[in-house]
Amino acid sequence: MAAQKVTVSGNQVSITTSEGDALRQSQQAGASNPLETLSLAQALTWIDANVTDLNSARLALKQLAKLLFVLRADLQREKSRHR
Amino acid sequence: MRELNVSLDAVHPAALDAALRAVLPGKAVGVSTYDPARPISIWLDDSATPDDEASAASLAAAHDPIFLSADRQNIAADGSDAASLTVSAPKPDAAPVTLLVAGTAVPVTLTDGVGTLSIVSADPTTIAVSVQNAANRSTDQLTIEAV
Numbered sequence: 216m217a218a219q220k221v222t223v224s225g226n227q228v229s230i231t232t233s234e235g236d237a238l239r240q241s242q243q244a245g246a247s248n249p250l251e252t253l254s255l256a257q258a259l260t261w262i263d264a265n266v267t268d269l270n271s272a273r274l275a276l277k278q279l280a281k282l283l284f285v286l287r288a289d290l291q292r293e294k295s296r297h298r
Numbered sequence: 299m300r301e302l303n304v305s306l307d308a309v310h311p312a313a314l315d316a317a318l319r320a321v322l323p324g325k326a327v328g329v330s331t332y333d334p335a336r337p338i339s340i341w342l343d344d345s346a347t348p349d350d351e352a353s354a355a356s357l358a359a360a361h362d363p364i365f366l367s368a369d370r371q372n373i374a375a376d377g378s379d380a381a382s383l384t385v386s387a388p389k390p391d392a393a394p395v396t397l398l399v400a401g402t403a404v405p406v407t408l409t410d411g412v413g414t415l416s417i418v419s420a421d422p423t424t425i426a427v428s429v430q431n432a433a434n435r436s437t438d439q440l441t442i443e444a445v
Contacts, residue, residue, distance in 0.1 A: 217421075217423065219400040219401070219423055219425070221399055221400050221401075221402035221404070223402075223404050226406075226407065226413075226414060226415050226416060227380070227415070227416045227417075227418065228399050228404055228415055228416070228417045228418070229377070229417075229418050229419070229420070230399075230400055230417065230418070230419040230420070230421070230423060230425055230444065231419070231420045231421055232421040232422075232423050234421065235420055235421030292421070292422065295422040295423075296375070296422045296445055
């Protein structure tokens with residue numbers, strides 16, 4: 216089970232999990248990730264247009280890693296929701 | 299078997315029974331409760347000594363019950379759907395109550411022996427709730443599922 220984080224305010228106790236926190240952080244960080252909103256054809260075109268040297272390749276790989284992380288966290292969240 | 303009668307305003311039978319068994323292993327047999335006006339029975343083995351009876355009576359006098367209840371066992375993991383916990387410590391001079399919520403100590407403010415907490419979760423998870431320092435007070439444990 217993911218680590219739980221407890222926040223107390225007055226008589227309200229709020230729980231989050233490490234997975235959920237990571238997901239929210241990734242979603243915030245990836246808000247401007249073009250790979251998140253493009254279709255496949257558009258994404259491939261974006262890669263062709265933008266991956267022109269090592270630095271831009273590194274940037275694209277980072278965007279891809281962020282996208283995969285968000286998708287994986289979404290999947291885990293859905294799986295635990297249907298447990 | 300020997301019977302010891304004790305008058306208590308409120309009793310958490312499982313908590314008192316566990317406390318007796320911890321202090322008088324092999325000699326504490328159990329606790330019987332009746333209607334509130336009637337003293338409870340503490341059952342001791344025949345091998346219990348007068349000192350054991352005094353220990354049992356002392357434990358009963360110190361018994362400070364806490365009862366936990368929740369209005370729901372399932373909440374939506376959306377950060378706003380809440381389960382309401384009710385904490386009751388009916389002894390007139392009850393000690394402060396601190397709950398363990400997902401392992402974190404959460405003090406509860408009691409008014410006339412009753413306190414409430416609401417629990418929300420932003421993520422799907424199982425939330426365990428129990429009483430901190432529960433010896434001779436409570437054995438209640440709640441589980442809230444956020445889905």
